[in-house]
Amino acid sequence: MNIERQYQANTRAATWVERFDRRRTLYIYLALAAYLFANNTINAASVWTEHNRDGVADIQLWEPFAWEYTSALSTLLLFPFLLFAFRHNPPRLTGFGRQLGWHLLATLLFAAAHVSLMVLMRELLYALGGGNYSFGPWLREFWYEYRKDAWGYAVFFCLYLAFRLAYSRLKGEASLIAENEPAANAAAEQVGQQKVPEHFLVKKLDKEFLVRVADIEWIESAGNYVNLHSRGRIYPMRGTLTTIAERLAPAGFSRIHRGLVVNHNAIEHISIQPSGDGEVQLQCGKQLNLSRRYRDAFKQALA
16 A cells, blocks of 8 residues: 555545534534424424414414424523533443433433423513413423423434434544554564554545544544544544553654643644643644643653
């Protein structure tokens, strides 16, 4: 394999996944807002049709749209809570009862917050129109809303898992080339050293791409993964920041924060604050925090 040619082909590839990743949260919210707007508009039209079946409506046209849109807006406002619940309790093969209990509690909290926000918005809208909104008996109506919210929670959770699976497949995952070279590692171990990798191998859609270690500008911790940042692209890699920092130290990488590692060659300048902390400005324009805990070791590495 011609490494340089493969590398150049990889750097020229600007896939939609990489562009999407830069504003992933924004795009997810826009997609959710579009779905809720379409779905709740259809629901509002259906409610209006039911109330106007005989040609004499007992509600005004704006009312079902107010009901549905306040519900949609409340869901949008609470979506960060849903993401938090999904991320902190993903499906596992063990502790099923505990997982179920967690999600049941999350559905109750979500429904309570959703109904409260929704009713508050409706009361404000009706007050502005000179009317009065009556939610009805709270216990009965909350149970009615809870069933819908619990189902919505389950649907969003399944969609979230499906999206993560598909997205990770498209985005790919990085690994060190040296990990796939047992002969090279064996030779390095004989002289008491660990082979310093020169490339990362990125597997994406059953294809393999090479990314030079020298082009990795900075690395950040992300749970069980670390994210490798190279020329505006992000490559996730399973592992800890401590391990990757130690492995890449001979290649000119240093830890500057509990969650950050930087490539010396990507640095434009460094500034130190009176508190002892500082900032590392990269040539790409990114600014990273420098913790005083790692400052001295970082200076020694640069020297």
